[in-house]
Amino acid sequence: MERKQFLRSMGAAAAFAVSFPCLHGCSKDDATDDGGDKEVPTGVDFTLDLNDSANASLMNEGGYVLKNDVVVAKNLDGEYVAASQVCSHQGYDEVRFVSQNGGIFYCDVHGSQFEQDGSPINQVDGSPARPLKVFNIELSESILRVFE
Secondary structure, eight states: OHHHHHHHHHHHHHHHHHHHHHHTTTOOGGGGGGTOEEEEEOSSSEEEEETSSGGGGGGTTTTTEETTEEEEEETTOOOOEHHHHHHHTEEEEEEEEOOOOGEEETTTTTEEHHHHHHHSSSTTTSOOOOOOEEEEEEEETTTEEEEO
């Protein structure tokens, strides 16, 4: 093998070695990512003690806690709301309550936004927007019940 031919083959191998990881990172195959395609919680029925320090964020408007794949929040009007932590877009468990736009549920994986009643605010990547599952709330003294 001549020197020139050797250098060409090494250059092609180096270009492949450098570009392959970059091109692979652009893959649209999200199914292999950890966290996607989780099931929306069903049969939800649990209580939170508002006096428990683990739930202290629920004493503040805009605060939230995560339990059993459910986001429980105190909205900006001082009312409690609860929704699935699993996003209806692609099943990632990244839904949180944020104070923007008067208080919404937001998934930071692809930017899905939902009203407090679960109705979608935006459409992400051309997929039909689907509502986020919301749960009932009952408050009895300092015990907050979240249920279907």
